[in-house]
Amino acid sequence: MSTTTSSCLMALFILFGFSLGSCKKDTTKGCTNTNAINYSSEANEDDGSCEFERDKFLGIWNGQKDCMFNPLDTIISVEIGPTAENFNSIIINNFPDVGLSAVAIVNASSPREFTINSQDITNDLDVYTLSGRGEVFLNTMVVNYYKTYDISSIDTCGLGITKME
DSSP states (O other), X not given: OOHHXXXXXXXXXXXXXXXXXXXXXXXXXXXXXXXXXXXXXXXSEEOSXXXXXXXXXXXXXXXXXXXXXXXXXXXXXXXXXXXXXXXXXXXEETOSSTTOEEEEEEXXXXXXXXXXXXXXXXXXXXEEEEEEEEEEETTEEEEEEEEEEETTEEEEEEEEEEEOO
């Protein structure tokens, strides 16, 4: 092989090597979900770090509830988890009573608060409509809610709970 051919082949390999290196795409990891509070417009690969306003509510909470029709404090443990339908909604399990669940929406204008929109609750003994609101202060939450059995029968309740995990 001639020197000129060898030099041309060497130059060709070098150029080919540079062209392969220049095709490499830069990856920026981060949160790519636009609904997250830590969304990164620079990220092009999601790293699982997305955080949502609802996250501060998630976990196990223990405390007491008190209703006007049943004025004795009742110990309660609720587990709050995310819902699949909406990044701003949560499901409160074992609420308003053990074995029941209610859905709440985190308020966009005041992310420490959530609203329990009117929803029908049915258990073995009762059928009623539940509504209310809650607010979190670090690891403590206060929930005020109403159980409406009919127009003349509304039970007003309060719930004070502390986050366990």
